[in-house]
Amino acid sequence: MPLLGFPPFEVNFWQLLAVTAIGLTTYSLTNAIYQLYFSPLSKIPGPWYAAVSPAFYLITCIRGNTIYSWDRLHSQYGPYVRVAPSVIMICDPESAKKIHSSSDVFRKGSWYENSERSMKGIVFITDPEEYRGRRRVFGNVFSKSNTALLEPAVRRHMEVCYKKIGKRLDNGEIVNMKKWLHWAAADIGGLVCFGEDFGMIKDEFESSIVEGCVNFTIVAGVQAYIPYFKHITWFLSFIPYERIQWFCRNEEQLRIFSADILQRIKREIQGCKDGHPRPSLFSAILDSVDNPHAKYKLEKNDLVSDAATFMIGAVDTSAILATYMTWIIFRHPNIKKKLIAELKSIGWTQGDHDDGITDEMLQELPYFNMFLQESLRFYAPVQFGLSRVVPDGGRLLGQYFIPGGTECFAPAYTLHRDPKIFDDPLTFKPERWLNPTKEMESVLLTFGGVSRLCPGQHIAMMELRLGVFLLLKYCFSARLADSCTDESMMLMDRTVIYPRSNKLDLQKEEGGTENSER
Numbered sequence: 406m407p408l409l410g411f412p413p414f415e416v417n418f419w420q421l422l423a424v425t426a427i428g429l430t431t432y433s434l435t436n437a438i439y440q441l442y443f444s445p446l447s448k449i450p451g452p453w454y455a456a457v458s459p460a461f462y463l464i465t466c467i468r469g470n471t472i473y474s475w476d477r478l479h480s481q482y483g484p485y486v487r488v489a490p491s492v493i494m495i496c497d498p499e500s501a502k503k504i505h506s507s508s509d510v511f512r513k514g515s516w517y518e519n520s521e522r523s524m525k526g527i528v529f530i531t532d533p534e535e536y537r538g539r540r541r542v543f544g545n546v547f548s549k550s551n552t553a554l555l556e557p558a559v560r561r562h563m564e565v566c567y568k569k570i571g572k573r574l575d576n577g578e579i580v581n582m583k584k585w586l587h588w589a590a591a592d593i594g595g596l597v598c599f600g601e602d603f604g605m606i607k608d609e610f611e612s613s614i615v616e617g618c619v620n621f622t623i624v625a626g627v628q629a630y631i632p633y634f635k636h637i638t639w640f641l642s643f644i645p646y647e648r649i650q651w652f653c654r655n656e657e658q659l660r661i662f663s664a665d666i667l668q669r670i671k672r673e674i675q676g677c678k679d680g681h682p683r684p685s686l687f688s689a690i691l692d693s694v695d696n697p698h699a700k701y702k703l704e705k706n707d708l709v710s711d712a713a714t715f716m717i718g719a720v721d722t723s724a725i726l727a728t729y730m731t732w733i734i735f736r737h738p739n740i741k742k743k744l745i746a747e748l749k750s751i752g753w754t755q756g757d758h759d760d761g762i763t764d765e766m767l768q769e770l771p772y773f774n775m776f777l778q779e780s781l782r783f784y785a786p787v788q789f790g791l792s793r794v795v796p797d798g799g800r801l802l803g804q805y806f807i808p809g810g811t812e813c814f815a816p817a818y819t820l821h822r823d824p825k826i827f828d829d830p831l832t833f834k835p836e837r838w839l840n841p842t843k844e845m846e847s848v849l850l851t852f853g854g855v856s857r858l859c860p861g862q863h864i865a866m867m868e869l870r871l872g873v874f875l876l877l878k879y880c881f882s883a884r885l886a887d888s889c890t891d892e893s894m895m896l897m898d899r900t901v902i903y904p905r906s907n908k909l910d911l912q913k914e915e916g917g918t919e920n921s922e923r
């Protein structure tokens with residue numbers, strides 16, 4: 406009996422397919438016409454296929470080495486490029502400053518929401534209000550003066566590291582500096598955050614924390630571009646295949662690792678007769694979880710996430726920058742000579758002798774600090790562009806009015822090499838920082854933008870200064886091994902940059918003096 410008198414409505418498979426195809430084609434065509442001619446972003450140049458579908462952007466990001474893709478697009482289309490229907494890339498210093506401003510905050514974008522599963526650490530907080538609350542918990546533990554208190558422990562640790570490397574070089578070994586610098590960065594991260602290192606330099610082994618931190622940035626760099634992928638990985642983690650499990654369970658393993666350490670610190674505090682355990686960042690803030698009267702409260706889960714996040718933030722970044730600084734020192738003998746000359750002026754001696762040099766003295770050396778600054782420009786570990794969202798109401802960026810909700814990013818790789826700001830930008834030239842322009846200083850995004858500056862930057866800078874000084878002290882007579890070439894050190898990019906060969910080998914210069922003893 407036909408319903409309401411209408412004849413029965415029958416569709417066969419082919420009709421259904423035809424209707425679906427017509428529907429999809431109409432939608433795609435209408436969307437393409439809208440995106441190309443009517444969208445508020447349609448005036449922004451860029452490849453047409455990037456404007457009509459997010460596929461180009463997602464594939465470029467998932468493939469990695471985006472720094473080169475963005476740089477090419479910038480040279481082709483100019484400072485503003487539309488790389489997806491609602492994503493724009495900005496290579497204009499003024500607008501880069503705006504999107505990272507601390508007064509008119511552009512919140513963090515979908516990259517951060519997608520890249521974690523259960524890790525609610527500070528770096529992944531996108532809401533500015535929630536971020537301010539979390540930052541208050543940490544108070545001034547990262548201030549320059551607090552960082553200076555850590556110098557003796559950090560220095561002792563680094564001294565052991567470089568002495569060991571020097572001895573190995575003297576014994577004729579080829580030493581992969583990248584590996585040792587990752588061990589040192591993780592050990593120091595442990596010292597700073599938890600008051601204990603992981604014994605990697607002492608026992609010369611790689612704790613799973615290094616692999617965990619490096620893997621996290623790699624996995625996050627893929628997951629961040631595939632919406633809902635983080636939910637799928639939960640199911641995938643049950644597949645009994647080692648590589649898949651490694652990919653899917655890395656975040657959980659880091660959280661377990663952090664929870665264990667925090668538990669140990671807590672036991673230590675409870676067992677401490679005088680109530681003063683080893684000083685560390687997290688022993689200072691444990692109180693915010695356990696004390697009901699603490700001024701700023703933190704959930705236990707967030708504390709564990711923060712502990713893992715701080716290690717992720719500390720390890721790969723510091724190690725990679727130190728690796729490239731080592732490369733530059735041995736790649737350019739004139740730079741090494743100038744650094745040594747300046748160090749000699751404050752009493753530097755080669756080998757195992759106390760020359761009384763402190764971090765404070767290193768901060769006074771002009772060439773030494775220009776070398777550091779140029780390294781921060783050239784080898785910023787995070788160069789792909791930190792994603793931000795235009796606030797409600799939209800904002801004027803350059804000559805374009807960009808609607809609220811649009812994602813934007815300013816790739817550090819391209820900005821740090823802008824010939825309008827840096828003369829001869831592809832040459833590593835410390836002297837350019839002798840009289841820097843305001844623009845040169847403000848465009849550097851090595852430690853992030855002003856609204857979300859890296860809290861570990863003073864610690865990282867101290868580590869880098871002491872690292873260069875101790876490298877020259879204990880590995881003075883080294884040279885680059887034959888395996889280490891311009892080609893092998895070419896920048897690759899997967900969230901954090903790394904050398905193409907994934908190593909930096911040093912060996913002893915033939916006829917050079919002993920490194921460990923004068």
Ligand code: HEM
Binds near residue numbers: 715723726791
């Ligand atoms: C050379 C070394 C380092 C570099 C180049 C570096 C770089 C950065 C950058 C670019 C950001 C901003 C990320 C964003 O906007 O999403 C950041 C954030 C962060 N860094 Fe570092 N970092 C370094 C060392 C450290 C160290 C040693 C620590 C901890 C002891 C640390 C902890 C963090 C944390 C917790 C954040 C998140 C802050 C936030 O979201 O506001 N970093 N870092």
